[in-house]
Amino acid sequence: MNSYDVDAPLSLDTAAPPRPPRAAAQQQQQQQQPHADADYPRPALPVTPVLSLASLRRGGARRVPCILDAGQLRLVTSGRIAIALALREMGIGPGARVLLPAYHCASMVEPVIWCGAEPVFYRIRPDASVDLDDVAAKLDADCRLLMVTNYFGFPQQLHSIRAFCDARGLRMLEDCAHSFLGEHQGRPLGSFGDYAIASSMKFFPMYEGGCLVSARHDLGGVTLSSAGAGFEAKVLLSTLEDAFAYRRLPVLKALCSLPLRAKNLLWNRIKARHAGATAALAPDSSDGGFGFDPAWLTKRSSYCARLLLKLVSRERMAALRRRHYQRIADAVAGLPGCRPLFDTLPDGVCPWVFPLLVDAPEPVFDALKRAAVPVIRFGEYLWPGVDATVCPVSVDLSRRVLQFPCHQELRETELGWMIEQITSVLRQPRKPT
Numbered sequence: 001m002n003s004y005d006v007d008a009p010l011s012l013d014t015a016a017p018p019r020p021p022r023a024a025a026q027q028q029q030q031q032q033q034p035h036a037d038a039d040y041p042r043p044a045l046p047v048t049p050v051l052s053l054a055s056l057r058r059g060g061a062r063r064v065p066c067i068l069d070a071g072q073l074r075l076v077t078s079g080r081i082a083i084a085l086a087l088r089e090m091g092i093g094p095g096a097r098v099l100l101p102a103y104h105c106a107s108m109v110e111p112v113i114w115c116g117a118e119p120v121f122y123r124i125r126p127d128a129s130v131d132l133d134d135v136a137a138k139l140d141a142d143c144r145l146l147m148v149t150n151y152f153g154f155p156q157q158l159h160s161i162r163a164f165c166d167a168r169g170l171r172m173l174e175d176c177a178h179s180f181l182g183e184h185q186g187r188p189l190g191s192f193g194d195y196a197i198a199s200s201m202k203f204f205p206m207y208e209g210g211c212l213v214s215a216r217h218d219l220g221g222v223t224l225s226s227a228g229a230g231f232e233a234k235v236l237l238s239t240l241e242d243a244f245a246y247r248r249l250p251v252l253k254a255l256c257s258l259p260l261r262a263k264n265l266l267w268n269r270i271k272a273r274h275a276g277a278t279a280a281l282a283p284d285s286s287d288g289g290f291g292f293d294p295a296w297l298t299k300r301s302s303y304c305a306r307l308l309l310k311l312v313s314r315e316r317m318a319a320l321r322r323r324h325y326q327r328i329a330d331a332v333a334g335l336p337g338c339r340p341l342f343d344t345l346p347d348g349v350c351p352w353v354f355p356l357l358v359d360a361p362e363p364v365f366d367a368l369k370r371a372a373v374p375v376i377r378f379g380e381y382l383w384p385g386v387d388a389t390v391c392p393v394s395v396d397l398s399r400r401v402l403q404f405p406c407h408q409e410l411r412e413t414e415l416g417w418m419i420e421q422i423t424s425v426l427r428q429p430r431k432p433t
């Protein structure tokens with residue numbers, strides 16, 4: 001995902017189709033952003049998993065349930081592309097309405113805008129569960145689909161939601177962007193929706209990747225092709241550069257140092273010569289953007305990402321994510337001005353991050369970012385028009401929930417350092433903001 005490497009990133013593609021103009025709503029949203037990552041030091045440890053030799057280590061005897069087991073599968077470059085493909089498969093377009101959670105990020109809404117449907121935002125409850133009473137109140141004959149997100153890896157009440165949809169002839173899209181691994185009442189996440197999507201790059205040490213899954217419908221009509229050699233090279237190099245930037249794979253880094261310098265030199269020359277005419281080799285989603293580019297709809301995930309899906313141990317990933325989550329939970333227990341969003345870590349949950357509800361989010365976020373702690377805020381910028389009249393809980397969560405990585409590639413020393421920073425910032429007395 002985010003590449004923080006000091007060296008110039010490879011982004012070379014003169015042949016790619018021009019990018020479409022961004023949705024006006026998204027431009028407006030970006031103008032609202034009060035702070036940018038550029039204002040802060042680079043995070044001292046990786047926000048998302050980076051490749052190391054340990055990534056490939058086997059771990060745990062029990063096979064961990066996963067969206068890849070849930071049904072037919074198509075591997076694409078991001079979760080948002082998978083959402084758009086699901087919408088297309090369901091024939092959702094102009095005139096249709098899609099029910100989306102009011103607690104969301106823009107990349108969940110962009111595909112709905114792209115296909116011409118109208119997003120309708122439903123309320124969620126303080127524990128981030130779907131408010132089915134509000135969904136029922138918002139339903140009308142044009143509502144075709146309910147999108148349900150398993151926030152931060154924690155499953156929704158999926159059986160009840162499935163029954164609700166079945167009773168009303170509503171399709172269900174299970175959004176597993178935060179829940180690549182895990183199960184609910186004996187079934188893998190991703191197997192409840194008519195379609196399900198995931199964002200592999202949030203869980204695996206890879207630069208791009210998402211998937212579309214269906215346990216109920218044939219995906220034979222979704223055909224994908226290679227995005228080309230430039231894309232494959234870009235993904236491989238970015239995966240390695242992300243790892244090198246965080247002191248992983250040092251021997252390989254030393255061996256690659258000369259070729260990488262040559263690549264950067266060459267690329268800088270090409271950029272200078274074609275100023276303004278170069279388009280991205282990889283989608284914006286790989287660098288943390290919220291944009292949606294339909295040029296990637298027909299593109300298969302890279303060979304590198306598909307190989308890593310096979311090689312990286314899910315068992316190790318689930319065990320370490322749960323262990324790291326619990327370490328953070330134990331460390332913040334009883335600290336003033338905060339509490340975990342979820343009281344417990346139930347069996348079968350493989351967390352994406354550790355979400356912490358903070359009373360004074362602004363100064364705490366700022367202090368942590370200044371200390372180079374990799375803190376993030378899912379849903380920080382809600383879609384224009386989604387305010388407290390639509391869902392007060394979403395507005396509150398989007399402001400107050402700070403998230404910390406608990407991924408499998410955090411080293412013991414990194415986790416210890418991050419916990420020390422978090423607890424020290426939270427111990428400082430602050431008034432709720």
Ligand SMILES: Cc1ncc(COP(=O)(O)O)c(C=O)c1O
Nearest residue numbers: 078079080107108177199210285
């Ligand atoms: C809940 C949720 N759904 C969908 C997406 C889209 O996933 P991607 O970034 O892989 O396009 C995201 C992205 O952050 C997300 O948080």
